[in-house]
Amino acid sequence: MAHGGKPRPMKGIRQLAEHLDISIGTVSRALNGKPDVNEETRKRVLAAAEQLGYVANQSGRSLRQGTTNVIGLMIQSSRETVENSDNFFLTVTGGLQSVFSRHNLDLIMLPCPHDEDPYEYLKRMVARRIVDALILSETQRVDKRFDMLAKAKIPFAALGRSLSGVQHPWADLDFDGVANCAVDRLVAHGHRRIAISTPASDINLGFVFVEGYRRALERHGIPYDPALVIRAKSSEQGGYQVADELLGLKDRPTAVILIYELMAIGFYRRVMEAGIIPGRDVAVVGFREAPRAKFLQPTLTCFRTSLHDLGVELAEILLSSMPAYNHIYPNTKRQRTWPLELVPGESDAFHLTTGK
Amino acid sequence: MAHGGKPRPMKGIRQLAEHLDISIGTVSRALNGKPDVNEETRKRVLAAAEQLGYVANQSGRSLRQGTTNVIGLMIQSSRETVENSDNFFLTVTGGLQSVFSRHNLDLIMLPCPHDEDPYEYLKRMVARRIVDALILSETQRVDKRFDMLAKAKIPFAALGRSLSGVQHPWADLDFDGVANCAVDRLVAHGHRRIAISTPASDINLGFVFVEGYRRALERHGIPYDPALVIRAKSSEQGGYQVADELLGLKDRPTAVILIYELMAIGFYRRVMEAGIIPGRDVAVVGFREAPRAKFLQPTLTCFRTSLHDLGVELAEILLSSMPAYNHIYPNTKRQRTWPLELVPGESDAFHLTTGK
DNA sequence: CATAGTATCGTAAACGTTTACGGAGCGCGT
DNA sequence: ACGCGCTCCGTAAACGTTTACGATACTATG
Secondary structure: OOOOOOOOOOOOHHHHHHHHOOOHHHHHHHHOOOOOOOHHHHHHHHHHHHHHOOOOOHHHHHHHHOOOOEEEEEEEOOOOHHHOOHHHHHHHHHHHHHHHHHHOOEEEEEEEOOOOOHHHHHHHHHHHOOOOEEEEEOOEOOOHHHHHHHHHOOOEEEEOOOOOOOOOOEEEEOHHHHHHHHHHHHHHOOOOOEEEEEOOOOEHHHHHHHHHHHHHHHHOOOOOOHHHEEEOOOOHHHHHHHHHHHHOOOOOOOEEEOOOOOHHHHHHHHHHHOOOOEOOOEEEEEEEOOHHHHHOOOOOEEEEOOHHHHHHHHHHHHHHOOOOOOOOOOOOOOEEEEOOEEEOOOOOOOOOOOOO | OOOOOOOOOOOOHHHHHHHHOOOHHHHHHHHOOOOOOOHHHHHHHHHHHHHHOOOOOHHHHHHHHOOOOEEEEEEEOOHHHHOOOOOHHHHHHHHHHHHHHHHOOEEEEEEEOOOOOHHHHHHHHHHHOOOOEEEEEOOEOOOHHHHHHHHHOOOEEEEOOOOOOOOOOEEEEOHHHHHHHHHHHHHHOOOOOEEEEEOOOOEHHHHHHHHHHHHHHHHOOOOOOHHHEEEOOOOHHHHHHHHHHHHOOOOOOOEEEOOOOOHHHHHHHHHHHOOOOEOOOEEEEEEEOOHHHHHOOOOOEEEEOOHHHHHHHHHHHHHHOOOOOOOOOOOOOOEEEEOOEEEOOOOOOOOOOOOO
16 A cells, blocks of 8 residues: 555566565465465455466476476377367367366467477477476377376376376277277168278277277177278368278278268268269268268268367366376276267168168 | 486486586586587587486576567367367468477467456466467457557467557458459459358458458449348358358349358258259359368369468567567568468359350 | 786576475463 | 463575676787
8 A cells, every 4th residue: 555556567476575564475375375374464465466466477386386287288280180180179178178277277288290209299398397287189009108208207198098008097089889889780771891991090099990890890790801991081082082992892892980070071972973872872970970060961970979078077087197186086987988979860871781 | 427327317407517517507508509618518518418308497497587488379269260260270380380490489379268258368378477479369350468468568479460459460361352352253253242251250350351342342333232241150050051041132142252161061052952053053252272172062162372381471470579589580571461372163163144 | 927818617696486494472271 | 480382474495597797727919
């Protein structure tokens, strides 16, 4: 109240302290909710901080307590994923944030440049200590990043499984279950030659997907034919290419399972060029539901899920493995396959033999 | 060489210094390329740092020199954009990074949660001093964020224009030019009633787009009819809705300009439901080129550009307005409309009156 | 030889916090 | 009167850097 006037830009906690005629230590304690401070003075401090617009300098705080209150989500804008991944990550991000924000944690995205090795990039980010914990995506089959983070004792969780040695927390879409469900449905509709698409890179989800497919076939006593597993980019072009390859086979499949729903657009196009009509001559099942898949004709059979809720789950998994928070999120299951729900469409609604 | 063994995890510059038997100050100078250090010792220091995997702690550095070497790209995953942002941000990010990495600057993405006011979110991020400079996207017509950053003296650039008071650096797609070009082309093909779509929110690009359209019409002596400006979401559904609204008009337009190419999918669908064939009965022009637009039939006339290069330009614009870098990037033009190139398709290739 | 200049390095202060530690004041029971 | 425990607060050290400043050794110059 003494030297009134406009709230000048705060320089630091020291100014705030001498404005209040309290010691700097007490101010800090008051702001951080420490117990040994009079409730009355705490109110004063909080009010003054609010009024003067004081916010603790993150660098000072991090330096002292070795914590940043920031969680990093690493994404690799690899050439393949960059074509279709934005909505995916942004939606999951929404779920993550809804949990983190409750604990005053901020989420930042760490986009690894195309031309940099993801491992080196991550190492740099870790060394900089800009984040307290990490969420990794686009997990490789064997992923050195996990071992590195484990060794560096940085808490992390993965959006996607991996076969790495370390037992890490993760949440992942249930590729296995989807492949199973798709095969079951197609077999029930009379199909025996069923093709499947998988990403070209050695990202782990492709293996899980194909493995689920393989086991489902086995269950139905259908031989596994490697020629029916097509590697292609997860894009329209990829779908086009898948159709192209399958059309070239001597013994063509009667059904196909696509790992990404957008591929159906290209797939439809290519087979129609060959006079084959999806939903009548060939059955098509897509993976995730996307708004644009709704506009396909015939409508695409695919799988629905809430990526937002997946983000929520993943955030809780991460927090449960952070020492500072695992009392809030007790040791829940730290590895979670996220279910998807079948959305029947017209693209595989016919029965192969009866033709209806 | 003395106490050999595995490179233990570095604790700090101090350990590195005593490992080399040099003073901590010299080590710091050597690492940072300061002049007054022997080239020979510098080599030794760099080698040791590399070998021991030492990387400067960012908190300590930031605290001392008030700089973080991090640039933030703020994105708002607003409900509308999240559905269609596609690869847009990730592609621009690639361009940004290719420039920033040359200066040892890292880019992080700051995703503003749905439920938080972007202004408050930004204020918090600024107060935390986690970034040196900012790139703002999805600029509003009047955008308080600009004034705030200007007042706080945080360097920034915008991906998109704004009408705010402050004269800020920006790079933006040439919505104006695109609208002009599209109108010119359609008029040349005999059209006089031309509709246009614009986003529902008060994001600035919509205004620029429609304004360019209005002026182009004026140039051709065609009256501006507000009924032909349709507000819709930039998605397939939005395109569907645009077609729906236009079909309801008594005096239907013969051509439409869509602000987002994906809208064409929904637009095509709706008009075909009404027995109207795009490219024959109605002319369609889309905005940006996207892989999936290639799969439309008839092919969509749209506009191509390199979003990566736009990112490069934007990065340079930002650096040129940062005190520490503007000697490297001299005062280039700090406001840049980014050109797009027409990609003629079949969707507007016919002449209205001759019908060919 | 004295002096000035140069190249290289060490010392210590500073950046803004948090927190361990101790001290002052007070009430209370013996 | 004394000691004890409790509440509240001030002091100062520490986190890991960078950098202004001064110190040293050496070279060149007169």
